[in-house]
Amino acid sequence: MIELVQIGKSYDGKTFVVDDVNVRIEKGEFFVLVGPSGCGKSTLLRMIAGLEPITSGSLRINGKEMNDVPPSERNLSMVFQNYALYPHLTVEENITFGLHTKKISKQERKKRCMEAAEMLGLTDYLKHKPRQLSGGQRQRVALARAIVAQTPICLMDEPLSNLDAKLRAKMRFEIRQLQQQLGITMIYVTHDQMEAMTMADRIMVMDGGRVQQIGEPLDVYNHPANIFVASFIGSPAMNMTKADVLEQSLIFNRERIMRLAHRFPLETKNITIGVRPEHIRLANKNDPYFTVKVVNVERLGTETLITFALTKKEHWIARWNGQCSVRVGDEVPVTIDEQHVLFFNEAGERLYVGVGDDYVSFRETKF
Amino acid sequence: MSIFRSMVTYILLVIGAVIVMFPIGYAFIISFLSGAQLLQGVLWPDEWSLQNYVTAFEKVPLLRYLWNSFIVSFIVMIGQLLVSSLAAYAFVFLRFWGRDVLFFMTIATMLIPWEATVIPNFLTIQKFGWTNSYLGLTVPFFALAFGIFLLRQHFKTIPFELYEAAQVSGVRHFRFFWYVVLPLSKTSLATLGVYSFLTTWNMYLWPLLVTNDEKVRTVQIGLKQMQTQEMATEWGVVMAAVVIVIMPTLLLLFIGQKQLQKGLMQGAIK
Numbered sequence: 264m265i266e267l268v269q270i271g272k273s274y275d276g277k278t279f280v281v282d283d284v285n286v287r288i289e290k291g292e293f294f295v296l297v298g299p300s301g302c303g304k305s306t307l308l309r310m311i312a313g314l315e316p317i318t319s320g321s322l323r324i325n326g327k328e329m330n331d332v333p334p335s336e337r338n339l340s341m342v343f344q345n346y347a348l349y350p351h352l353t354v355e356e357n358i359t360f361g362l363h364t365k366k367i368s369k370q371e372r373k374k375r376c377m378e379a380a381e382m383l384g385l386t387d388y389l390k391h392k393p394r395q396l397s398g399g400q401r402q403r404v405a406l407a408r409a410i411v412a413q414t415p416i417c418l419m420d421e422p423l424s425n426l427d428a429k430l431r432a433k434m435r436f437e438i439r440q441l442q443q444q445l446g447i448t449m450i451y452v453t454h455d456q457m458e459a460m461t462m463a464d465r466i467m468v469m470d471g472g473r474v475q476q477i478g479e480p481l482d483v484y485n486h487p488a489n490i491f492v493a494s495f496i497g498s499p500a501m502n503m504t505k506a507d508v509l510e511q512s513l514i515f516n517r518e519r520i521m522r523l524a525h526r527f528p529l530e531t532k533n534i535t536i537g538v539r540p541e542h543i544r545l546a547n548k549n550d551p552y553f554t555v556k557v558v559n560v561e562r563l564g565t566e567t568l569i570t571f572a573l574t575k576k577e578h579w580i581a582r583w584n585g586q587c588s589v590r591v592g593d594e595v596p597v598t599i600d601e602q603h604v605l606f607f608n609e610a611g612e613r614l615y616v617g618v619g620d621d622y623v624s625f626r627e628t629k630f
Numbered sequence: 631m632s633i634f635r636s637m638v639t640y641i642l643l644v645i646g647a648v649i650v651m652f653p654i655g656y657a658f659i660i661s662f663l664s665g666a667q668l669l670q671g672v673l674w675p676d677e678w679s680l681q682n683y684v685t686a687f688e689k690v691p692l693l694r695y696l697w698n699s700f701i702v703s704f705i706v707m708i709g710q711l712l713v714s715s716l717a718a719y720a721f722v723f724l725r726f727w728g729r730d731v732l733f734f735m736t737i738a739t740m741l742i743p744w745e746a747t748v749i750p751n752f753l754t755i756q757k758f759g760w761t762n763s764y765l766g767l768t769v770p771f772f773a774l775a776f777g778i779f780l781l782r783q784h785f786k787t788i789p790f791e792l793y794e795a796a797q798v799s800g801v802r803h804f805r806f807f808w809y810v811v812l813p814l815s816k817t818s819l820a821t822l823g824v825y826s827f828l829t830t831w832n833m834y835l836w837p838l839l840v841t842n843d844e845k846v847r848t849v850q851i852g853l854k855q856m857q858t859q860e861m862a863t864e865w866g867v868v869m870a871a872v873v874i875v876i877m878p879t880l881l882l883l884f885i886g887q888k889q890l891q892k893g894l895m896q897g898a899i900k
Contacts, residue, residue, distance in 0.1 A: 334794075340799065347795040361795075
């Protein structure tokens with residue numbers, strides 16, 4: 264179990280690149296840190312590893328304070344973004360290099376190495392040098408090196424970012440499987456929300472050095488805590504639009520108006536609404552609908568992405584299943600169920616307002 | 631590139647080579663001339679007699695000097711490689727307060743001419759009672775700012791993640807230094823090794839100061855001895871000795887050059 268209590272990191276003592284991080288990671292959990300580059304996720308991981316001194320707060324592993332313990336005594340393994348393989352050593356030597364210092368017998372080293380190599384399909388390459396291997400194989404060597412240490416905690420820093428898309432999908436599955444097989448606690452850093460969604464037991468979304476939200480992937484997807492999380496998680500991104508509040512209606516760019524089943528508090532002025540692309544559907548006969556002009560159509564085979572103009576300035580994307588026959592320039596009637604509309608206040612925080620069962624109704628304004 | 635241009639290039643190179651090689655070639659020829667022939671201004675020997683070489687070995691204990699020079703150069707080379715690589719390791723991989731200041735101070739010592747430190751060094755050696763010993767000839771040269779600088783620059787090209795990976799897996803500093811850093815820096819180590827061997831081999835002033843005993847004297851002093859022992863210097867004999875003395879230098883360059891070029895190429899492609 265790993266506990267982070269008010270962890271902060273500052274290089275100059277004034278600005279904090281990681282600020283006030285509190286989280287408890289359970290044993291055997293696959294925990295993913297996700298955020299855009301420069302959000303402090305790698306720094307946080309390096310602080311857990313002991314490669315970066317912790318400025319403030321406290322890090323506890325299994326209840327023991329670890330702030331000043333050197334990396335080698337934290338009993339964890341780490342996989343680096345560029346694999347950090349020793350270029351002059353063979354795959355086998357690379358895998359067992361760290362074991363020599365742990366007073367493990369030669370036979371045991373050999374045995375562990377063979378097991379790890381078998382698990383990752385490296386048996387034929389044990390005598391090769393890293394430069395003779397492909398990117399995916401190098402990645403596996405780095406994984407094998409982390410496995411043979413048999414540490415209860417494994418840290419990974421964007422391990423898949425150097426691989427092509429196909430291999431990445433495969434390795435995602437392999438890493439996840441490995442983690443479950445061995446029961447390791449995994450802390451995994453990525454900037455790819457897709458990796459976070461597919462691999463994690465829980466994810467922690469970070470931005471600007473601060474934790475934005477912690478939760479299970481679907482929870483975070485369905486109930487984002489703020490605009491940042493809402494737009495960062497999910498692809499294509501959630502549709503967002505600023506709106507003016509007028510009693511029980513929202514007005515978009517003075518072009519469209521949306522009636523709601525409930526009122527906002529009086530002081531509310533500017534809000535942002537967000538709708539996931541899959542929640543915008545073709546209107547049925549009795550649905551309140553609004554017509555939109557299609558700007559672009561992307562047919563992906565299993566689904567179709569339709570870009571349409573919500574207002575003159577803003578484009579939204581809808582995702583429909585199957586291969587739709589909509590064409591660019593068509594006017595189509597669409598509708599949104601109000602329960603799927605998210606509201607955010609001016610500061611970007613989520614507004615939880617009583618949700619009625621009426622449909623949201625859009626219509627063109629006639630100012 | 632046109633044939634004309636490459637011809638011009640090669641002609642220039644050949645001229646350059648001839649100019650550079652002339653003193654060595656001339657010394658080589660003189661080493662086969664007798665004193666009388668030399669005075670007559672003969673430029674090419676009638677017969678290639680090895681008499682001068684035999685005399686050279688008889689006159690001064692040349693073999694002993696050669697051996698001394700070899701020992702001294704070898705010890706200095708090992709010492710410099712060891713001290714420089716350890717210091718460079720600390721400057722690159724260890725984090726400690728004042729590290730960069732210390733490094734720049736080390737570099738700054740390169741600005742002090744070596745001659746300025748000769749007297750204090752000599753006094754120290756004398757106090758230690760190290761005159762006329764290999765210790766006195768070698769130890770003052772172990773710490774070399776240039777060597778530290780050269781190796782530090784190379785160590786900096788080693789990805790820092792390798793160090794971090796070693797840290798996480800519990801690899802100790804010395805193991806990392808010995809099995810990762812040194813093998814990855816072979817090129818620079820070889821360069822520094824050749825450099826320090828040759829510099830020490832050619833050293834003159836310092837051995838002259840701290841030795842007065844032929845047991846530890848180096849070959850450069852032996853050469854000088856030949857010139858001053860008699861009224862008229864037998865240049866043929868001296869040149870024969872010179873040819874013998876520069877032999878190791880040339881050998882080292884010929885063997886080392888290929889190795890060095892190979893190393894440089896590998897570094898470039900990576």
